[in-house]
Amino acid sequence: MGERVLPYSLLLTDEEKAKIEKALKEGKMVIITHKNPKVKIGGDLEKVVVITK
Amino acid sequence: MSMGTVNIPWYIFPLIKLGYMKFWHSTAYYIIPPHFKRRIEWSPADEDTIYHVFAMTFGKPRNYETGEIVYTDKVYFYHRWRECVWHYDPLVESIIQVVYPHEATATIREPLEILFVNETDTIVIMDVSIWLFEYKKDFEPMLNEYLEGVFNFFRAMGKLKVEEIEGFIKTAIIRR
Numbered sequence: 479m480g481e482r483v484l485p486y487s488l489l490l491t492d493e494e495k496a497k498i499e500k501a502l503k504e505g506k507m508v509i510i511t512h513k514n515p516k517v518k519i520g521g522d523l524e525k526v527v528v529i530t531k
Numbered sequence: 532m533s534m535g536t537v538n539i540p541w542y543i544f545p546l547i548k549l550g551y552m553k554f555w556h557s558t559a560y561y562i563i564p565p566h567f568k569r570r571i572e573w574s575p576a577d578e579d580t581i582y583h584v585f586a587m588t589f590g591k592p593r594n595y596e597t598g599e600i601v602y603t604d605k606v607y608f609y610h611r612w613r614e615c616v617w618h619y620d621p622l623v624e625s626i627i628q629v630v631y632p633h634e635a636t637a638t639i640r641e642p643l644e645i646l647f648v649n650e651t652d653t654i655v656i657m658d659v660s661i662w663l664f665e666y667k668k669d670f671e672p673m674l675n676e677y678l679e680g681v682f683n684f685f686r687a688m689g690k691l692k693v694e695e696i697e698g699f700i701k702t703a704i705i706r707r
Binding site: 505506514518519523526 | 567
């Protein structure tokens with residue numbers, strides 16, 4: 479087992495954690511990023527969930 | 532994990548100090564499910580802004596369930612941008628353990644294009660930082676003039692004989 483270095487405990491709410499788990503079960507990619515109105519993420523987004531903090 | 536220093540390209544310094552460009556980086560976690568293939572685009576959100584991406588750095592790709600480090604050519608991305616051809620980047624050490632240098636221009640009309648592919652049975656998580664300078668579209672003509680000046684200077688120097696270059700440098704030193 480390796481160390482689990484994930485941002486969850488510090489950054490994510492229970493609601494967001496649930497959203498991630500649901501997305502992964504549905505075969506969707508998850509992008510966790512900072513809230514920044516200056517960046518646009520586009521493309522084939524029907525299988526991508528973006529969580530902004 | 533990327534090793535080394537993210538260096539600001541030397542020709543950019545004057546543009547930052549004079550206020551034409553502003554530095555920042557965009558950092559994100561990517562959690563890629565098994566047997567996944569999707570293309571995304573990354574760009575400024577408005578027409579008036581241009582991003583000059585000069586580096587990309589990667590955290591260690593990990594198995595999402597266990598935290599174990601994953602280096603594999605079965606998880607990869609293809610990407611391209613205005614100045615770069617479509618190419619393959621697997622999550623192997625020669626890609627992950629370097630500061631990935633870029634000279635990438637990203638606009639809303641010409642975004643960075645990235646195709647994420649995971650051919651394994653494992654969920655993979657990794658963090659990626661995109662290091663960039665932001666400037667306004669209005670500045671692009673002046674930027675191009677500046678870059679042509681840099682090019683022309685070195686082109687002219689390349690045509691000189693060594694003795695002429697030495698003479699040029701000596702003259703410059705004496706004038707100081």
